[in-house]
Amino acid sequence: MWWLLRLWFNMSDGDRERLHHMLDAAIEALSFLAGKTQDDLSQNRLLVLALTRELEIIGEAASRVSAECRASFPGIPWPMVVGIRNRLIHVYFDVDLEIIWSTATSDLPDLIRELERALRAGS
Secondary structure, eight states, rough: HHHHHHHHHHHHHHHHHHHHHHHHHHHHHHHHHHHHHHHHHHHHHHHHHHHHHHHHHHHHHHTTHHHHHHHOOOTOOHHHHHHHHHHHHGGGGOOOOHHHHHIIIHHHHHHHHHHHHHHHTOO
């Protein structure tokens, strides 16, 4: 099905670059979690800051993807991705580590698959 999108959607270089930024940050966030538990997150300030920063990068890059590109890849939960970034930036004093953990462990693998699919379709 993704090849149909390719027939009518010509991804801009800017969108492709932002999708790569999102993908790289998601992969790096998961690499930070290798061998870690949720308890490690609550006890490791550097891990919290690293994951938070990667989620911020993902959301910021997502906010700069064109509306046309977003519409072409509905499998990516754009409002949620940008919303997490906004929450982390603007409510930095009240970051819920359970949400950080859940987002990183449950949502990022799916996001990575969708971003890889989008990049293949848009190449």
